[in-house]
Amino acid sequence: MIFYITAVANGLLNVVNKMVNVRAGQCLGTANGALINYIEASIIAFCMIFVSGNGMELDFSHIRQVPPVFYLGSICGLVAMVFLIIGTEKSGAMLSTILMLVGQLGMAVALDYVFFGSISLQKILGIFLVVVGIAWKEKMRQDKDKQKGDQVIE
Amino acid sequence: MYLLFLILAGILQGAMVSLNAQLGNYYSLYGVCFFVHVIAAIILIVYLVGWKKTKIRLFGVPKYIYTVGFMGVIIVATSSWCTLKIGATAMTSLSVIGQMLSSALIDHFGWFGAEKRAFSCRQLPCYALVLAGILLVVNG
Numbered sequence: 001m002i003f004y005i006t007a008v009a010n011g012l013l014n015v016v017n018k019m020v021n022v023r024a025g026q027c028l029g030t031a032n033g034a035l036i037n038y039i040e041a042s043i044i045a046f047c048m049i050f051v052s053g054n055g056m057e058l059d060f061s062h063i064r065q066v067p068p069v070f071y072l073g074s075i076c077g078l079v080a081m082v083f084l085i086i087g088t089e090k091s092g093a094m095l096s097t098i099l100m101l102v103g104q105l106g107m108a109v110a111l112d113y114v115f116f117g118s119i120s121l122q123k124i125l126g127i128f129l130v131v132v133g134i135a136w137k138e139k140m141r142q143d144k145d146k147q148k149g150d151q152v153i154e
Numbered sequence: 155m156y157l158l159f160l161i162l163a164g165i166l167q168g169a170m171v172s173l174n175a176q177l178g179n180y181y182s183l184y185g186v187c188f189f190v191h192v193i194a195a196i197i198l199i200v201y202l203v204g205w206k207k208t209k210i211r212l213f214g215v216p217k218y219i220y221t222v223g224f225m226g227v228i229i230v231a232t233s234s235w236c237t238l239k240i241g242a243t244a245m246t247s248l249s250v251i252g253q254m255l256s257s258a259l260i261d262h263f264g265w266f267g268a269e270k271r272a273f274s275c276r277q278l279p280c281y282a283l284v285l286a287g288i289l290l291v292v293n294g
Contacts, residue, residue: 004292007236007245010229011252017225019266024222027215031202036212038195040223041230045187048227054182066180073173074194080166087160096160101250103164108242111172116241122290123243129287130247137254137280141271 034081098135105130171246174230175237183231190230240292247291254284 017037024033049055056062088096105127113119177186202208237245258277264270 003236003239004244004248006232007240007248008252008255010232010236010245011249011254012256013225013229013252014249015253015256015260016266017222017229019260019268020219020222020225023266024215024219027219028211031198031206032211035195035198035202035210036215036219037222037226038191038198039212040220041191041226042188042195044223044227045184045191048184049182049188052182052184054185057181057185058188062180066177070173070176070180071189071193073170073177074190075197076166076170076173077190078194078197080163080170083159083163083166087156087163099157099160100164100167103161103166104168105164105243105246107165107168108172108246111168112241112243115172115176118241122293126247126287126290126292127243129290130250130284131287133280133283133285133287134250134254136283137277140274140277140280144271144274 030085098131098138101131101134168242168246171233171237172242175234175242178234178238183235184227186234187227187230191226244292247288251284251288254281 021033021037024036027033028036049058084096084100087099109119109123109127174186174190177189181189199210202210233245233249236248258273260266260268261271262273
């Protein structure tokens with residue numbers, strides 16, 4: 001149960017983090033704004049490694065034991081950010097939210113199959129419902145914004 | 155073409171969550187956070203200094219902006235921890251619920267300078283649909 005609650009809390013914090021990151025980008029530019037996040041988090045995590053008594057995991061021999069592909073997560077995140085900016089500029093917020101979610105959940109299903117060997121029709125149906133729910137909510141929001149715009153014009 | 159960029163962005167984000175979780179098999183949660191952020195920081199510094207030839211600026215912003223680093227550590231650590239235990243699909247789906255809730259709160263109260271958009275009960279069926287989908291994913 002604790003994992004499910006933590007996962008929801010992770011989503012809650014994710015949006016707050018995004019809003020603060022956007023504000024940082026407005027003040028310093030997107031790249032410098034993102035850099036604050038990365039540098040600060042690197043320093044905090046570096047200190048916490050030693051505070052929690054795991055300093056030996058920064059040993060070069062240990063770092064080399066890890067398959068290099070597992071270090072590519074942050075590069076994926078950076079490229080995703082660039083693609084998201086390019087795609088959202090041309091397609092609008094609603095389509096970008098839905099397509100991102102389709103890609104993200106599709107990849108999660110594929111990787112769960114690769115790493116855990118699990119895939120089920122029920123999960124795929126669940127993902128479909130999540131995407132429909134988000135699409136519906138975004139559509140309502142867009143309609144409301146349009147109505148507001150029309151009222152202002154009148 | 156732009157639609158493909160967005161699907162690719164989603165695929166890459168999904169890959170990021172799973173790859174970070176795999177790092178958790180070799181490092182503590184803080185170790186995962188360190189490598190995830192330090193690699194991204196190095197790439198950005200090379201981009202800013204080497205390619206764009208601009209100065210790095212980290213100061214002169216409102217104080218609350220400096221909480222992003224703490225939030226970044228918590229987000230990466232918890233997502234890696236949960237993905238290892240419940241899988242990437244369940245983690246991502248549950249995170250979507252959290253994102254919907256906080257987005258609704260931010261919109262309703264107009265926090266962080268966002269335009270105020272009052273929550274309407276007409277949105278409840280959408281949330282119910284997402285919740286039903288997530289229950290299917292978690293129990294699937």
